[in-house]
Amino acid sequence: MTESVLVCGAGMVGTSIALELQRRGMKVTLLDRREPGLETSHGNAGIITRTSLVPINNPMLWQQLPKLMLNQSASMRYKLGFMLKNTGWAIRFLLHARPSAFERTAKALFDLIELSRSEHARLIKEAEAQHLVQDDGWLFLYRSMKDFNNAAFLRQTYQRFGLDMQMLEKGDIAAMEPGLKPIFEQGVWIRDTRSIRDPSALVQAYAKLFVTRDGTLAKANLAAIEQSADRWHVKASDGEHFSADKLVIALGPWSKDFLARFGFQVPMGYERGYHMHYSGSGRGEGTDEVTELSRPIYDVSAGYVLAPMRGGLRLCTGVELADIDAEKNFAQLELAEASARQAVTLGERQLDEPWMGCRPTMPDCRPVIGAAPGQKDLYFAFGHQHIGVNTGPGTARILADQIEGREHKLQSEPFRPERFIRPRKQ
Numbered sequence: 001m002t003e004s005v006l007v008c009g010a011g012m013v014g015t016s017i018a019l020e021l022q023r024r025g026m027k028v029t030l031l032d033r034r035e036p037g038l039e040t041s042h043g044n045a046g047i048i049t050r051t052s053l054v055p056i057n058n059p060m061l062w063q064q065l066p067k068l069m070l071n072q073s074a075s076m077r078y079k080l081g082f083m084l085k086n087t088g089w090a091i092r093f094l095l096h097a098r099p100s101a102f103e104r105t106a107k108a109l110f111d112l113i114e115l116s117r118s119e120h121a122r123l124i125k126e127a128e129a130q131h132l133v134q135d136d137g138w139l140f141l142y143r144s145m146k147d148f149n150n151a152a153f154l155r156q157t158y159q160r161f162g163l164d165m166q167m168l169e170k171g172d173i174a175a176m177e178p179g180l181k182p183i184f185e186q187g188v189w190i191r192d193t194r195s196i197r198d199p200s201a202l203v204q205a206y207a208k209l210f211v212t213r214d215g216t217l218a219k220a221n222l223a224a225i226e227q228s229a230d231r232w233h234v235k236a237s238d239g240e241h242f243s244a245d246k247l248v249i250a251l252g253p254w255s256k257d258f259l260a261r262f263g264f265q266v267p268m269g270y271e272r273g274y275h276m277h278y279s280g281s282g283r284g285e286g287t288d289e290v291t292e293l294s295r296p297i298y299d300v301s302a303g304y305v306l307a308p309m310r311g312g313l314r315l316c317t318g319v320e321l322a323d324i325d326a327e328k329n330f331a332q333l334e335l336a337e338a339s340a341r342q343a344v345t346l347g348e349r350q351l352d353e354p355w356m357g358c359r360p361t362m363p364d365c366r367p368v369i370g371a372a373p374g375q376k377d378l379y380f381a382f383g384h385q386h387i388g389v390n391t392g393p394g395t396a397r398i399l400a401d402q403i404e405g406r407e408h409k410l411q412s413e414p415f416r417p418e419r420f421i422r423p424r425k426q
């Protein structure tokens with residue numbers, strides 16, 4: 001008999017899972033309160049890269065900590081209330097920056113990224129979405145040799161994992177990106193990187209592929225889940241009801257609160273981020289030439305990413321540790337915008353208000369992928385921090401193998417839910 005599955009959440013993670021389970025012959029229903037790809041999977045920088053193997057809590061965090069504690073940095077800020085409420089998460093997050101813990105995470109993320117790369121390549125082709133993706137790499141840029149030297153650990157790590165990168169002198173940077181003002185002393189071109197020119201359009205192309213192949217996509221604001229008679233039931237806030245043999249929770253940053261209602265405690269932190277779109281970029285004063293960037297740049301010294309997208313240049317901020325629903329604070333974006341204006345001539349703001357989203361982050365910066373502890377036929381796939389667009393398709397492969405009972409232990413072990421989540425109290 002064909003097995004049926006409900007996948008809750010149509011971001012990059014849930015949509016990739018729905019497609020993969022469908023490919024394996026299951027009857028899949030994908031549920032979301034919005035159209036696919038309109039939340040966290042919309043507002044990101046759209047970068048699919050191997051550099052994501054280094055999480056934010058890497059051994060360099062220790063030396064950065066005194067400065068970060070001052071809460072003035074563009075790359076990471078925190079709301080004190082959030083830190084006090086989440087001291088357990090924060091301590092575990094810091095402890096995972098130890099070299100031994102970092103090594104385990106880097107290796108696990110590298111494998112997940114590799115798995116995702118080939119899956120993305122296949123899906124992009126099948127979804128006829130090649131026009132949304134570019135293969136020109138991305139640039140890490142440093143305003144001083146001191147900043148460049150401070151990042152030596154990252155480059156050593158990238159080298160160890162065999163990343164394809166090239167050092168750039170000032171003149172090389174100007175030749176590659178003539179739109180940039182000459183403020184960068186040194187750069188690194190991470191060549192084996194893809195960038196998405198419209199991340200939500202890519203998720204929507206994947207969702208369309210799923211529907212074309214007879215998948216069911218339904219709009220529902222999910223309120224509750226329960227299991228009875230070997231079936232899982234999901235209730236929407238308008239009373240609509242869905243049921244299937246198996247249930248996957250892939251609600252991104254909302255997974256924590258949703259599962260709390262069902263008795264699971266998920267130690268997830270929120271690394272909030274903002275973006276704004278601007279029309280064009282140019283060489284600046286004295287010229288009206290407008291030159292678009294041809295690939296994303298990461299101004300490491302100033303802590304922002306600027307990515308050419310369909311809707312203009314997208315400026316993405318670093319991290320704000322705060323509650324999912326805390327008041328928005330545009331200070332980091334203002335700071336990033338001022339810094340970006342030193343590097344390029346940004347045109348007009350294209351959005352009425354900056355976009356804000358939450359990177360869902362587990363203490364070890366590894367996503368949760370696998371069977372829910374103590375529960376039959378319930379599966380989790382969330383906590384993809386800065387890399388969910390990149391690693392959605394690899395997540396789908398690992399989870400689908402588990403659901404089919406063909407788990408590759410080495411592949412799935414680093415992501416198993418039990419490392420943080422206990423069986424719920426009945």
Ligand SMILES: Cc1cc2nc3c(=O)[nH]c(=O)nc-3n(C[C@H](O)[C@H](O)[C@H](O)COP(=O)(O)OP(=O)(O)OC[C@H]3O[C@@H](n4cnc5c(N)ncnc54)[C@H](O)[C@@H]3O)c2cc1C
Nearest residue numbers: 011013033040041044045046047222252273387388389390
């Ligand atoms: C500023 C910024 C830059 C980033 N840059 C990158 C990058 O360059 N590369 C990269 O790989 N990652 C990046 N990320 C991270 C990436 O965006 C996330 O890891 C990823 O989008 C998470 O995908 P998801 O499917 O788990 O969650 P989401 O995309 O948030 O999907 C969850 C879905 O669940 C739905 N949902 C929630 N609650 C309910 C409910 N009760 N009922 C029904 N539906 C519900 C939502 O509507 C949503 O569609 C960035 C993030 C930010 C904030």
